[in-house]
Amino acid sequence: MKLLLTGGTGLIGRALCRALCAQGHQVTVLTRNQRRAQAILGQNISLMTSLVQWTEEQEYDAVINLAGEPIFDHAWSERQKRVLLASRVDLTQQLVQQMALCSVKPRYFLSGSAVGYYPDGIAPVDESHAPGTGFAARLCVSWEQAALQAQSWSVPVTLLRTGLVLSARGGLLQRMALPARLGLGAVVGNGQQWMSWIHLEDYIQALLWMLKRAPVAGPYNMTAPVPVTNREFMDRLCAQLHRTCRFAIPAGLLRLGLGERAALLTEGQRVVPQRLLAEGFGFRHDTLQAALQDLLAHP
Numbered sequence: 490m491k492l493l494l495t496g497g498t499g500l501i502g503r504a505l506c507r508a509l510c511a512q513g514h515q516v517t518v519l520t521r522n523q524r525r526a527q528a529i530l531g532q533n534i535s536l537m538t539s540l541v542q543w544t545e546e547q548e549y550d551a552v553i554n555l556a557g558e559p560i561f562d563h564a565w566s567e568r569q570k571r572v573l574l575a576s577r578v579d580l581t582q583q584l585v586q587q588m589a590l591c592s593v594k595p596r597y598f599l600s601g602s603a604v605g606y607y608p609d610g611i612a613p614v615d616e617s618h619a620p621g622t623g624f625a626a627r628l629c630v631s632w633e634q635a636a637l638q639a640q641s642w643s644v645p646v647t648l649l650r651t652g653l654v655l656s657a658r659g660g661l662l663q664r665m666a667l668p669a670r671l672g673l674g675a676v677v678g679n680g681q682q683w684m685s686w687i688h689l690e691d692y693i694q695a696l697l698w699m700l701k702r703a704p705v706a707g708p709y710n711m712t713a714p715v716p717v718t719n720r721e722f723m724d725r726l727c728a729q730l731h732r733t734c735r736f737a738i739p740a741g742l743l744r745l746g747l748g749e750r751a752a753l754l755t756e757g758q759r760v761v762p763q764r765l766l767a768e769g770f771g772f773r774h775d776t777l778q779a780a781l782q783d784l785l786a787h788p
């Protein structure tokens with residue numbers, strides 16, 4: 490298969506490139522920095538730095554769209570919100586416009602979104618649930634709407650409502666494991682907010698599974714079957730590291746320090762991967778304990 494991937498140098502993208510190459514697929518990555526991408530991805534991956542390089546004759550069987558400015562790294566000023574939106578929505582619009590020019594359209598278009606699409610809450614939500622109203626939810630809705638425009642060219646659009654991706658090589662788990670190892674693990678607020686997580690290996694396997702089936706449109710919750718509360722997450726993480734979770738960071742203090750983006754920590758969604766389960770995807774790491782054992786025992 491020939492694939493075009495945005496966000497290929499990221500946490501998920503790097504693992505996906507490795508997996509696709511191992512299966513003999515031809516991967517082209519759209520990147521803003523060719524030299525850095527080459528260093529990260531090696532020689533087996535083709536690179537493009539602008540969608541202008543996607544000529545009409547170039548046919549891709551699948552386009553996987555994962556690029557996006559990191560959501561937690563900077564305060565959500567109005568300017569940063571525009572950067573977060575543009576890096577997802579504008580890029581997705583450009584991808585879709587480029588598809589319109591292709592005489593042979595991609596058969597698969599898998600486009601990013603996040604569990605932040607759903608409102609904060611304690612009741613389980615599946616793919617049919619309505620979106621939330623906060624900034625993260627509006628960002629996801631706009632991102633999804635931009636991708637769905639590809640349906641105008643009869644390209645089936647699969648929306649990847651991604652949970653917290655757990656990897657030993659970066660992302661959330663690395664950030665949380667460091668203080669926990671030092672005995673400074675802490676729950677956020679009352680610890681009752683939900684965390685919908687997924688092991689990176691299951692995420693990649695789910696994408697490969699989608700590419701092996703007939704293209705299916707619509708949203709997929711890319712999360713493990715058993716989400717946990719923040720309290721349970723911290724207790725299991727600390728136990729795996731032979732530590733105790735003794736502290737709690739007051740939600741108000743986080744809001745003071747982080748502003749609006751504190752919601753990513755103080756709020757959460759209890760997301761169920763209804764479609765992956767109903768359609769027979771087999772998770773390798775379906776409980777947090779199993780995932781943490783795998784990731785932290787063999788980093």
Ligand SMILES: NC(=O)c1ccc[n+]([C@@H]2O[C@H](COP(=O)([O-])OP(=O)(O)OC[C@H]3O[C@@H](n4cnc5c(N)ncnc54)[C@H](OP(=O)(O)O)[C@@H]3O)[C@@H](O)[C@H]2O)c1
Pocket residue numbers: 495496497498499500501502519520521522526555556557558559560572575576580601602603604651652653654655660661
């Ligand atoms: N990891 C998670 O837990 C998680 C959870 C929910 C949703 N997601 C979403 O899933 C996608 C992939 O996640 P990830 O963790 O692999 O992301 P990541 O490691 O932050 O990588 C994202 C990639 O997007 C590109 N990018 C970054 N800033 C950009 C900007 N301002 N404009 C255009 N491109 C930019 C970069 O590629 P180049 O530098 O090569 O251009 C980067 O490698 C992201 O969109 C993320 O929001 C991730």
